[in-house]
Amino acid sequence: xxxxxxxxEVVLDVDNLTTEFQTPEGLGRAVDGLSFxxxxxxxxxxxxxxxxxxxxxxxxxxxLVPSPPGNIAGGSVRLGNRDLMQISEREMRxxxxxxxxxxxxxxxxxxxxxxxxxxQITETLRRHEGLAKHEATAxxxxxxxxVQIPAPExxxxxxxxxxxxGMRQRAMIAMALSCNPRVLIADEPTTALDVTVxxxxxxxxxxLQERLGTAVILITHDxxxxxxxxQRVIVMYAGRKVEEAPVESLFANPQxxxxxxxxxxxxRLGATTGAHSSDSRPARLAExxxxxxxxxxxxxxxxxxxxxxxATEKCTAAQPPLEETEHPGHRVACWxxxxxxx
Amino acid sequence: xxxxxxLQVKDLKKHFLLRKGLFGGVSGRVHAxxxxxxxxxxxxxxxxxxxxxxxxxxxxxxxxxxxxxxxxxxxxxxTDISTMGARALRPLxxxxxxxxxxxxxxxxxxxxxxxxxxxxxxxxxVGDTRSDRRARVAExxxxxxxxxxxxxxxxxxxxxxQRQRLGIARALSLNPEIIICDEPVSALDVSIQAQVIxxxxxxxxxxxxSYLFIAHDLAVVEHIAHRxxxxxxxxxxEFAEKHELFSNAQHPYTESLLDAVPVPDxxxxxxxxxLQGDVPNPIDRPSGCHFHTRCPYAEERCRxxxxxxxxxxxxxxxACHLK
Ligand SMILES: Nc1ncnc2c1ncn2[C@@H]1O[C@H](COP(=O)(O)OP(=O)(O)O)[C@@H](O)[C@H]1O
Ligand SMILES: Nc1ncnc2c1ncn2[C@@H]1O[C@H](COP(=O)(O)OP(=O)(O)O)[C@@H](O)[C@H]1O
Ligand SMILES: [Mg+2]
Ligand SMILES: [Mg+2]
Numbered sequence: 001x002x003x004x005x006x007x008x009e010v011v012l013d014v015d016n017l018t019t020e021f022q023t024p025e026g027l028g029r030a031v032d033g034l035s036f037x038x039x040x041x042x043x044x045x046x047x048x049x050x051x052x053x054x055x056x057x058x059x060x061x062x063x064l065v066p067s068p069p070g071n072i073a074g075g076s077v078r079l080g081n082r083d084l085m086q087i088s089e090r091e092m093r094x095x096x097x098x099x100x101x102x103x104x105x106x107x108x109x110x111x112x113x114x115x116x117x118x119x120q121i122t123e124t125l126r127r128h129e130g131l132a133k134h135e136a137t138a139x140x141x142x143x144x145x146x147v148q149i150p151a152p153e154x155x156x157x158x159x160x161x162x163x164x165x166g167m168r169q170r171a172m173i174a175m176a177l178s179c180n181p182r183v184l185i186a187d188e189p190t191t192a193l194d195v196t197v198x199x200x201x202x203x204x205x206x207x208l209q210e211r212l213g214t215a216v217i218l219i220t221h222d223x224x225x226x227x228x229x230x231q232r233v234i235v236m237y238a239g240r241k242v243e244e245a246p247v248e249s250l251f252a253n254p255q256x257x258x259x260x261x262x263x264x265x266x267x268r269l270g271a272t273t274g275a276h277s278s279d280s281r282p283a284r285l286a287e288x289x290x291x292x293x294x295x296x297x298x299x300x301x302x303x304x305x306x307x308x309x310x311a312t313e314k315c316t317a318a319q320p321p322l323e324e325t326e327h328p329g330h331r332v333a334c335w336x337x338x339x340x341x342x
Numbered sequence: 343x344x345x346x347x348x349l350q351v352k353d354l355k356k357h358f359l360l361r362k363g364l365f366g367g368v369s370g371r372v373h374a375x376x377x378x379x380x381x382x383x384x385x386x387x388x389x390x391x392x393x394x395x396x397x398x399x400x401x402x403x404x405x406x407x408x409x410x411x412x413x414x415x416x417x418x419x420x421t422d423i424s425t426m427g428a429r430a431l432r433p434l435x436x437x438x439x440x441x442x443x444x445x446x447x448x449x450x451x452x453x454x455x456x457x458x459x460x461x462x463x464x465x466x467x468v469g470d471t472r473s474d475r476r477a478r479v480a481e482x483x484x485x486x487x488x489x490x491x492x493x494x495x496x497x498x499x500x501x502x503x504q505r506q507r508l509g510i511a512r513a514l515s516l517n518p519e520i521i522i523c524d525e526p527v528s529a530l531d532v533s534i535q536a537q538v539i540x541x542x543x544x545x546x547x548x549x550x551x552s553y554l555f556i557a558h559d560l561a562v563v564e565h566i567a568h569r570x571x572x573x574x575x576x577x578x579x580e581f582a583e584k585h586e587l588f589s590n591a592q593h594p595y596t597e598s599l600l601d602a603v604p605v606p607d608x609x610x611x612x613x614x615x616x617l618q619g620d621v622p623n624p625i626d627r628p629s630g631c632h633f634h635t636r637c638p639y640a641e642e643r644c645r646x647x648x649x650x651x652x653x654x655x656x657x658x659x660x661a662c663h664l665k
Pocket of ligand 1: 021022023030048049050051052053054055056057066069070293294295
């Protein structure tokens with residue numbers, strides 16, 4: 001349990017969430033005892049490489065994990081006074097889109113290609129909010145205008161393929177926010193976009209969040225995106241939380257070797273130009289060697305140990321607990337934080 | 343870097359004609375590449391950046407003659423290949439290879455990794471025997487950091503970064519001089535992106551390869567390129583040596599691209615001038631400077647008069663009226 005989970009500001013409280021998959025190679029844990037919470041109006045970043053369990057975490061919260069092969073094996077997700085893991089599927093359908101919305105990397109996964117944008121937004125509004133048709137249409141136009149889609153009166157009559165990638169992403173955000181959800185889960189919302197459009201979409205999410213007070217869970221593998229958008233960050237590896245901190249603290253004092261590796265591998269603008277050298281060889285980027293293990297090959301002990309330069313026998317023998325550091329709100333699961341700390 | 347360029351591209355144009363129906367007349371002309379010039383020296387990397395739809399891939403594919411140019415010349419070691427027939431092109435094809443963004447869709451899922459990497463060797467009859475070719479493939483695997491025993495695996499058994507290594511090994515198989523890298527790291531996680539960028543740099547140092555490195559992320563380009571060309575709607579709008587471009591960008595479009603790169607430092611809360619909207623339609627491009635519709639500094643002149651690419655500092659070209 002998080003220390004502040006009882007504070008009135010918490011909108012979503014995830015405790016010990018565990019999701020398993022049955023694969024041909026055996027049973028594996030995609031999410032392994034994950035706990036976190038998120039406050040009203042806050043943006044929580046979840047970072048980690050592909051395959052670390054970020055999307056399955058999001059799908060588990062919404063109970064959308066494909067089953068079989070998936071199964072939410074344990075844990076609770078409290079929204080207000082309800083545990084989403086315990087309510088009926090009917091109640092859950094009401095939660096989705098209404099209390100918690102999700103946007104995906106590929107907007108076409110949530111936009112229906114054969115229905116107009118207007119229809120798709122108004123359908124949600126009519127179902128969840130019981131608006132009349134003309135009210136819903138007016139609101140749909142308003143939402144499209146809010147996400148800065150030009151000529152929204154015309155766009156409501158158009159189909160998703162008539163929009164550019166960036167505009168589709170905006171339309172999906174409009175749809176996700178149309179019922180004013182308490183929590184928005186954005187799963188790699190900008191990964192497939194140009195940096196310029198990414199900047200626009202991130203600005204948009206920030207702006208809407210400030211205006212509507214939505215809590216945002218922003219899933220990404222890009223620490224640059226996290227630095228610009230999140231207030232608090234969770235670093236995930238192999239289904240577990242390995243570090244958690246306020247964003248400034250995470251970047252100023254990264255504790256886990258995995259976090260440090262991720263930070264070092266981000267190419268930074270100006271990193272080579274300041275050097276003022278005549279050497280024309282490209283600068284080397286720091287790498288994390290190896291890859292995220294498949295579900296059925298997650299090492300016992302610290303899952304990161306095989307890729308970690310600091311790993312010792314202790315790391316392969318036992319899983320390190322998540323512990324407080326000297327920095328407020330900053331926790332890490334590593335046996336050697338003392339060696340890692342600057 | 344030697345003085346004589348290996349690749350010299352001059353006034354390259356590639357227009358796609360849109361037709362009404364199968365036999366109908368031309369209804370539009372996509373100015374995908376519209377007068378692009380650059381050269382690349384031995385062991386040099388030229389970065390080519392710009393948003394989606396600016397014509398970067400079309401430049402790469404036309405230079406390789408996977409597309410026929412509408413106009414312009416492409417010299418490889420001094421020989422113009424822009425209108426060369428298929429037979430004459432064949433030996434030159436070995437010198438130029440391409441790696442693609444998507445390591446998932448560019449590899450045949452039914453072929454073993456070793457056969458994928460060795461395919462071009464067979465096509466070009468390199469190596470006398472099967473075992474010669476197999477030895478070469480094994481060597482390529484080790485060059486790109488894959489294990490020899492992985493030659494018998496199928497693409498789905500590889501991670502995204504490893505699949506990109508396979509694509510690189512395949513491109514290297516015929517000892518090319520130039521590799522067109524079309525967004526080779528855009529689909530990869532940052533940690534894996536770093537591995538692939540470092541690999542490309544190592545291979546360049548070892549084999550003296552030249553790269554045309556296409557990307558939309560300027561931070562990535564800064565790490566790998568020696569010189570950088572910025573493209574907008576089929577044209578190069580700025581061109582400079584890397585240090586010069588990143589410390590002294592002149593074109594407002596380059597400035598906007600730089601501004602858009604997320605900064606991995608939460609203490610820097612900068613207010614930016616965001617580039618609004620999308621790249622305009624290349625069938626019906628804005629008048630004057632094509633960028634004027636999105637440019638924060640545009641003046642009347644920009645709407646009517648096309649700027650030319652001119653030298654603003656030694657070796658630094660920009661196409662902007664205001665510079
Ligand atoms: N349908 C599935 N069947 C089996 N394994 C799955 C399935 N979906 C996801 N996984 C596995 O769960 C792990 C976490 O996946 P995911 O949450 O998608 O990662 P991320 O979003 O961090 O990239 C990965 O090892 C992935 O292969
Ligand atoms: N075969 C084609 N027919 C018609 N238009 C094309 C074709 N290939 C590319 N285009 C158009 O040319 C422009 C440049 O495309 P491309 O070179 O792929 O840009 P980039 O690689 O910079 O994203 C785009 O507007 C694209 O739609
Ligand atoms: Mg994911
Ligand atoms: Mg392209």
